[in-house]
Amino acid sequence: MLRGVRVKVKMTSTHIAWKPVNTSSSCCGRSKAALARRVPFDEILSAQALSSRPSASCCLPRDHKFVVYTFTRARSDPNTWRCEDFALSAASPEQAREWAAAINARVQLIRDRPRNLLVFVNPFSGARRARSVWERDVEPVFQKARIKSNVVDTTKQDHAKEVVCLMKAEELASYHGIVVVGGDGMFQEVVSGLLARRERGDAAAHRIRIGHVPAGSTDAVAYTLHGSRCAATAALHIALGDRLALDCGRAEVSDGGEARTFVCQAGYGFMGDVMRFSERLRCMGPVRYDVTGALQYLRLASYRVALSYKEAPSLADAQHICTAQCQVCRAAGIRMEHAPPYARSSSSFSHQSHPVLGGSSPRAPPPLAGAATATAGAPALGGGGSQQSLTAASGGGRTSPVAPSPSASGHLGHRLYSLPSAPVLPPGPGGPGAGSCGPTAEATPSQQPGTPVASGPGGVGIPPSGGGGGGPLSWLFPVSADGRVDAAGGGGGSGASGAASGPGGVGPGGGSAGAMLARVHSAQIVGPAVAYGVPVLGGSSPRSATGSGLAPVPIEPPSPSGAPTAATVQPPPSTPGGRASPLPPAVTPLGGAGNGPAAASGGGGGSTTGMVPPAAATAAAAGGSSESAGQGLLGQPWTDAEGWTHLEGEFVSVKCVVTPCRSDKSKNGIIPHGHLSDGRMYLVLVSTCHHLAMLRFLLRLSTRGLVDRCLPHVRVIPVTALRLSPLPGGHTLGGCLWDAGAPESAWNVDGELLSGADVAVTVQRGAVEVFARGPETAASAGVGVAPAGGSARLRR
Numbered sequence: 063m064l065r066g067v068r069v070k071v072k073m074t075s076t077h078i079a080w081k082p083v084n085t086s087s088s089c090c091g092r093s094k095a096a097l098a099r100r101v102p103f104d105e106i107l108s109a110q111a112l113s114s115r116p117s118a119s120c121c122l123p124r125d126h127k128f129v130v131y132t133f134t135r136a137r138s139d140p141n142t143w144r145c146e147d148f149a150l151s152a153a154s155p156e157q158a159r160e161w162a163a164a165i166n167a168r169v170q171l172i173r174d175r176p177r178n179l180l181v182f183v184n185p186f187s188g189a190r191r192a193r194s195v196w197e198r199d200v201e202p203v204f205q206k207a208r209i210k211s212n213v214v215d216t217t218k219q220d221h222a223k224e225v226v227c228l229m230k231a232e233e234l235a236s237y238h239g240i241v242v243v244g245g246d247g248m249f250q251e252v253v254s255g256l257l258a259r260r261e262r263g264d265a266a267a268h269r270i271r272i273g274h275v276p277a278g279s280t281d282a283v284a285y286t287l288h289g290s291r292c293a294a295t296a297a298l299h300i301a302l303g304d305r306l307a308l309d310c311g312r313a314e315v316s317d318g319g320e321a322r323t324f325v326c327q328a329g330y331g332f333m334g335d336v337m338r339f340s341e342r343l344r345c346m347g348p349v350r351y352d353v354t355g356a357l358q359y360l361r362l363a364s365y366r367v368a369l370s371y372k373e374a375p376s377l378a379d380a381q382h383i384c385t386a387q388c389q390v391c392r393a394a395g396i397r398m399e400h401a402p403p404y405a406r407s408s409s410s411f412s413h414q415s416h417p418v419l420g421g422s423s424p425r426a427p428p429p430l431a432g433a434a435t436a437t438a439g440a441p442a443l444g445g446g447g448s449q450q451s452l453t454a455a456s457g458g459g460r461t462s463p464v465a466p467s468p469s470a471s472g473h474l475g476h477r478l479y480s481l482p483s484a485p486v487l488p489p490g491p492g493g494p495g496a497g498s499c500g501p502t503a504e505a506t507p508s509q510q511p512g513t514p515v516a517s518g519p520g521g522v523g524i525p526p527s528g529g530g531g532g533g534p535l536s537w538l539f540p541v542s543a544d545g546r547v548d549a550a551g552g553g554g555g556s557g558a559s560g561a562a563s564g565p566g567g568v569g570p571g572g573g574s575a576g577a578m579l580a581r582v583h584s585a586q587i588v589g590p591a592v593a594y595g596v597p598v599l600g601g602s603s604p605r606s607a608t609g610s611g612l613a614p615v616p617i618e619p620p621s622p623s624g625a626p627t628a629a630t631v632q633p634p635p636s637t638p639g640g641r642a643s644p645l646p647p648a649v650t651p652l653g654g655a656g657n658g659p660a661a662a663s664g665g666g667g668g669s670t671t672g673m674v675p676p677a678a679a680t681a682a683a684a685g686g687s688s689e690s691a692g693q694g695l696l697g698q699p700w701t702d703a704e705g706w707t708h709l710e711g712e713f714v715s716v717k718c719v720v721t722p723c724r725s726d727k728s729k730n731g732i733i734p735h736g737h738l739s740d741g742r743m744y745l746v747l748v749s750t751c752h753h754l755a756m757l758r759f760l761l762r763l764s765t766r767g768l769v770d771r772c773l774p775h776v777r778v779i780p781v782t783a784l785r786l787s788p789l790p791g792g793h794t795l796g797g798c799l800w801d802a803g804a805p806e807s808a809w810n811v812d813g814e815l816l817s818g819a820d821v822a823v824t825v826q827r828g829a830v831e832v833f834a835r836g837p838e839t840a841a842s843a844g845v846g847v848a849p850a851g852g853s854a855r856l857r858r
């Protein structure tokens with residue numbers, strides 16, 4: 063019986079289902095047909111037999127219940143989940159217990175369910191409600207899923223990171239995951255702690271998944287992972303044992319300062335200014351970001367920087383929205399080096415997403431004894447797809463649950479996190495492996511529908527707004543036919559003058575953001591990392607090289623034609639092992655010691671779109687220094703023999719976005735076409751602009767998200783590494799507000815401030831595993847791009 067209605071219950075190897083025996087009438091004013099339900103075992107937390115008690119039902123005086131704990135998706139938003147319990151009545155207490163035991167036996171066979179978790183609760187996150195979120199939304203879910211949890215309330219900044227770093231290896235190994243109840247900063251702390259352990263060679267740190275229960279101010283991590291900021295939904299993803307590889311970015315201050323890992327974005331300029339100021343207003347809670355955002359918008363500062371970035375190979379399926387079962391992420395072929403301790407040895411349960419996994423499972427239940435043959439009235443499991451109809455209603459035949467046989471377990475292999483065993487996104491044209499990644503036609507992320515791109519040997523033009531074939535950005539991003547940024551100037555009619563940037567001195571190249579990351583990365587990623595252009599890190603870091611007294615290596619400006627030649631570039635020093643540094647040498651700021659004359663580039667060919675300040679163009683045309691123009695553009699981009707593109711300019715905002723970075727302010731994500739585990743990040747450059755243009759940018763951010771050239775002053779470039787060095791100069795439009803002359807902005811790395819501004823950023827593909835599957839529907843509303851391959855798939 064279910065809610066007083068007699069139902070017929072059926073249990074197969076994959077699900078349990080029930081439907082009313084007689085649907086022709088209603089009971090207690092409810093339609094009986096609405097009670098029918100089919101629940102896959104991998105959506106069941108557990109089942110429990112309840113002791114007999116008087117029933118309130120009008121149809122049955124006493125009942126003996128077993129409750130199936132599962133969840134349901136909200137009709138309005140399938141990414142918002144709620145717990146749902148179904149209490150079914152059996153004929154006797156024994157029968158109820160047997161049903162519950164049979165269901166639990168099946169649920170325990172599902173791999174990846176965590177049984178023991180370490181939970182960090184930050185009582186100061188967001189509006190200081192993390193503790194109540196834990197008690198109200200998370201703990202009950204864990205109890206239903208029979209998960210043990212060790213809860214630690216954090217008492218200070220970096221407490222969680224310290225605990226993770228200092229914990230004994232055996233203790234860490236006893237956990238199946240670490241859960242953070244708090245904000246993005248807490249999640250980032252745990253990621254950093256785990257990566258630090260891995261750096262020390264701790265194998266246990268590879269096996270730990272991380273879960274984020276949102277209780278902070280922005281909670282972009284949870285939103286990105288689940289498409290929702292609902293704490294109960296996040297708790298359910300954890301309890302169900304979802305598993306997904308997640309890319310991380312790493313920002314390292316070059317002067318020997320700190321390094322931070324991020325999973326959403328790192329930003330310099332506007333974002334850093336907002337963060338820097340909002341720290342002073344922490345007492346205001348989440349609203350502080352709105353307040354400081356408004357103030358910084360009025361202030362609107364832009365900063366001069368030297369940038370070097372390495373462009374990522376283009377994806378064949380560039381318009382694929384990352385959702386659960388994302389084809390692009392699957393094709394990335396992430397494979398963790400270490401199997402989870404509870405990986406099953408049975409081929410029936412082999413986890414295709416981690417083909418290297420194997421071995422017996424300490425956590426796996428032993429093969430269940432008992433016949434697989436269903437007996438009349440017993441909640442038997444249909445091996446090999448057969449199904450046995452059973453009646454659990456009183457008056458029916460007495461039922462006796464039969465434990466599932468191992469052979470019946472094969473059908474549980476439908477857990478959906480499978481990745482092909484050896485798929486690789488090829489580095490060059492041709493696209494990912496046939497069939498696995500949708501269309502094979504090559505298309506760059508910048509080629510959005512309706513975005514005119516004038517290709518040709520001379521470069522790629524800018525949308526018509528630029529006028530004259532060049533447009534306001536053509537000075538900045540002339541792109542050659544092969545997709546590389548080229549110093550040859552904008553295509554047909556570009557107004558770029560072609561004058562080279564001042565030859566800044568360059569520091570010695572070095573291992574950069576890290577030899578450490580390199581080791582972590584190479585330990586984790588199998589094969590495709592190279593194909594993806596993720597640098598194999600090595601060598602000494604720039605700062606260590608500087609510290610060792612190495613003199614900066616002078617670098618010649620590109621040839622007038624802009625084509626970089628081997629002779630013009632001094633390659634970064636190699637390690638003794640012969641591996642080159644993944645990051646470019648630091649560029650000595652213009653005006654600094656050893657600089658040559660700074661030549662201003664021509665900009666924009668008379669653009670009036672606001673991207674290029676007219677004063678700068680005038681100054682450049684007149685042969686004057688762009689610096690003297692006060693807000694000019696510096697130099698011209700060029701690409702060296704190592705594939706690094708170098709440019710100098712004045713920007714309101716420079717961001718690196720490593721995942722789609724969804725939040726309730728930007729529901730589609732900052733980069734709707736970003737992915738959770740594709741090994742790339744997106745460099746977003748917002749050039750000096752006026753308030754209206756900035757407003758358009760912010761509106762675009764919070765509505766449709768960014769694609770390349772979505773606005774004349776915005777570029778979105780897929781990269782694998784970036785280096786930013788502040789240059790003197792910059793200006794504020796609303797300079798009357800405060801600190802109008804601030805020479806540098808700050809780096810905001812997932813909501814935390816970095817201690818320096820000269821920063822190298824790299825991406826680590828699949829650096830950590832998380833309790834997530836990605837949003838179940840494409841967040842593409844308004845983007846104008848349908849998810850490729852029907853990835854918005856519900857599992858029901």
Ligand SMILES: Nc1ncnc2c1ncn2[C@@H]1O[C@H](COP(=O)(O)OP(=O)(O)OP(=O)(O)O)[C@@H](O)[C@H]1O
Nearest residue numbers: 188217218219220244245246247248278279280281
């Ligand atoms: N007891 C504590 N007292 C003060 N700071 C703490 C404490 N526990 C943790 N922290 C620090 O608080 C910082 C912010 O925490 P968290 O990210 O959870 O919240 P938030 O900043 O409000 O949310 P979001 O990052 O989503 O905006 C983290 O750097 C963390 O180290």
